[in-house]
Amino acid sequence: MNNNINLKAPGSRGKRSYALRLMPVAAAVGVCGAVWQAAAGFGGMPAFILPGPMAVAGRLTDSLSDGSLVRHSLVTLGEVLAGMAAGVGAAALLGYLLSKSRLAEQILAPYIVATQAIPVVAIAPLLFIWLGSGLESKVLICALIVFFPVLVNTVIGLRSVSANLRELMRSLGASRWQNFRHLELPAALPVLLGGLKIGATLSVIGAVVGEFIAPDRGLGFLISIARGQYDTALVFVGVFSLVAMALGLYGLVAWAENRFLAWRE
Amino acid sequence: MKEKILEAIHLTKEFTGAEKELRALGEVSFSIAREEFVCVVGPSGCGKSTLLRLLGGLLRPTAGEVLFEGRALAGPSPRIGFMFQLPNLMPWRSVERNIRLPLELDGTPEAEARAAVKDLVKLVGLTGFEGSLPRELSGGMAQRVALARALAHDPEVLLLDEPFGALDAMTRDRMGAELMRIARDRRKTVVMVTHSIPEAILMADRVLALTSRPGRLRLDLAVGLPRPRREEMTYTKKFGAMAERIRAAIGEAV
Ligand SMILES: Nc1ncnc2c1ncn2[C@@H]1O[C@H](COP(=O)(O)OP(=O)(O)OP(=O)(O)O)[C@@H](O)[C@H]1O
Numbered sequence: 001m002n003n004n005i006n007l008k009a010p011g012s013r014g015k016r017s018y019a020l021r022l023m024p025v026a027a028a029v030g031v032c033g034a035v036w037q038a039a040a041g042f043g044g045m046p047a048f049i050l051p052g053p054m055a056v057a058g059r060l061t062d063s064l065s066d067g068s069l070v071r072h073s074l075v076t077l078g079e080v081l082a083g084m085a086a087g088v089g090a091a092a093l094l095g096y097l098l099s100k101s102r103l104a105e106q107i108l109a110p111y112i113v114a115t116q117a118i119p120v121v122a123i124a125p126l127l128f129i130w131l132g133s134g135l136e137s138k139v140l141i142c143a144l145i146v147f148f149p150v151l152v153n154t155v156i157g158l159r160s161v162s163a164n165l166r167e168l169m170r171s172l173g174a175s176r177w178q179n180f181r182h183l184e185l186p187a188a189l190p191v192l193l194g195g196l197k198i199g200a201t202l203s204v205i206g207a208v209v210g211e212f213i214a215p216d217r218g219l220g221f222l223i224s225i226a227r228g229q230y231d232t233a234l235v236f237v238g239v240f241s242l243v244a245m246a247l248g249l250y251g252l253v254a255w256a257e258n259r260f261l262a263w264r265e
Numbered sequence: 266m267k268e269k270i271l272e273a274i275h276l277t278k279e280f281t282g283a284e285k286e287l288r289a290l291g292e293v294s295f296s297i298a299r300e301e302f303v304c305v306v307g308p309s310g311c312g313k314s315t316l317l318r319l320l321g322g323l324l325r326p327t328a329g330e331v332l333f334e335g336r337a338l339a340g341p342s343p344r345i346g347f348m349f350q351l352p353n354l355m356p357w358r359s360v361e362r363n364i365r366l367p368l369e370l371d372g373t374p375e376a377e378a379r380a381a382v383k384d385l386v387k388l389v390g391l392t393g394f395e396g397s398l399p400r401e402l403s404g405g406m407a408q409r410v411a412l413a414r415a416l417a418h419d420p421e422v423l424l425l426d427e428p429f430g431a432l433d434a435m436t437r438d439r440m441g442a443e444l445m446r447i448a449r450d451r452r453k454t455v456v457m458v459t460h461s462i463p464e465a466i467l468m469a470d471r472v473l474a475l476t477s478r479p480g481r482l483r484l485d486l487a488v489g490l491p492r493p494r495r496e497e498m499t500y501t502k503k504f505g506a507m508a509e510r511i512r513a514a515i516g517e518a519v
């Protein structure tokens with residue numbers, strides 16, 4: 001669970017070493033770019049099969065300046081964030097319930113596990129039939145994808161709260177809410193954020209799947225339109241934007257880990 | 266003799282283990298007067314912690330009952346402070362915020378809480394470590410934080426489970442003296458579990474000696490040494506005789 005990217009340079013290490021740690025990353029990007037340019041330039045491949053980095057950069061500036069990239073990105077980001085909020089909310093709530101009641105777990109667990117055996121991608125068309133091809137179904141796909149990892153981690157996190165600390169809270173006469181706020185939440189947070197980290201990247205996939213199936217707006221729509229027009233450079237732009245979005249969300253959770261879990265070391 | 270504040274009446278506790286019933290405590294009866302300082306000694310595993318949990322309302326007795334000021338104790342009370350055998354600190358809270366926890370839970374005003382915590386930090390000798398995290402503390406320091414936390418909301422009764430178990434001899438003596446002073450000044454009733462017979466005699470008004478499983482009350486000894494107690498009293502004949510009686514009652518070296 002310690003696979004967080006270090007966005008923050010810890011106090012003891014300075015700016016200099018932060019730059020030093022970025023160097024391998026920069027080098028890797030440089031090498032990839034060079035190989036890519038070489039393959040596109042000397043491989044004799046037409047631009048609609050493999051556009052070079054320069055062509056992609058050109059397409060990127062175009063789509064940025066006409067506002068289309070930002071517009072479609074915001075649509076996708078909105079779906080992802082709304083889906084995550086709904087999915088995380090529902091999962092945390094149900095997870096709390098399941099961790100409190102063995103009976104609830106026994107009754108619900110088989111269904112929850114069974115629904116996870118169904119790939120969301122496979123039932124996505126059904127969701128569109130039932131809910132229409134609007135925003136709701138895409139948000140729901142995101143929510144469904146985020147739901148399971150967060151649910152499992154919530155239950156594990158809450159179950160891992162030390163019995164000794166529970167007894168301490170009891171001896172202090174803590175209320176149910178105080179127990180949650182001062183013990184269960186901070187104790188379960190490491191595992192919960194771990195689940196959120198997985199959920200954040202998966203949720204981007206969910207949104208794009210939805211936009212492929214019912215393309216009207218969003219980065220998935222942009223990509224499928226560009227593909228239809230053999231505008232492969234724009235496909236690349238769309239894919240890179242998705243990667244950036246997933247990385248950004250992942251980074252946000254990693255930042256929260258650094259911020260709230262500093263006590264772990 | 267002052268009024269009774271805590272009473273154990275035929276207190277019995279059985280645990281249902283994986284294979285068999287375990288009788289941890291068998292029909293223990295005694296009463297504790299207000300402002301009395303009582304130490305409980307006995308061999309390891311004889312049910313001392315269990316007895317303390319029962320007195321604090323953290324466990325329900327299998328039979329018998331605990332009376333707190335004459336009424337049956339149904340659960341934990343804010344007027345009874347508990348210090349566990351393990352420090353049980355919250356790893357995400359600093360020393361200061363761990364000590365402060367009881368005050369946060371009972372809604373003590375910010376300024377008042379801050380002043381109280383400051384005093385407690387000084388009392389247990391942790392000045393300069395207010396911001397440290399539990400993982401940065403030694404075992405003894407963690408135990409001092411736990412003691413400060415038990416004192417934080419100023420309960421009338423203190424139930425202490427081997428509060429000095431992880432301390433070196435010198436800190437132990439100093440903390441022991443502090444505890445006796447607090448108990449007297451703030452008129453506390455204290456029930457303290459300890460492994461050390463001399464410590465029990467030196468600190469307590471009364472020593473309760475339990476025998477091994479199931480824990481039974483074998484000896485209820487009034488110490489009768491004058492206060493304030495001093496380390497030198499350990500070397501008197503009277504002290505030695507009492508230690509011998511307790512040792513004999515427990516029935517094995519502790
Ligand atoms: N929650 C529990 N479930 C089952 N058995 C328990 C539980 N708590 C204590 N016991 C058992 O009850 C007996 C008494 O335990 P207790 O912790 O009260 O002993 P103790 O006198 O405090 O020992 P020590 O001096 O080592 O701390 C032990 O045999 C222990 O295994």
Ligand SMILES: [Mg+2]
Binds near residue numbers: 313315
């Ligand atoms: Mg014990």
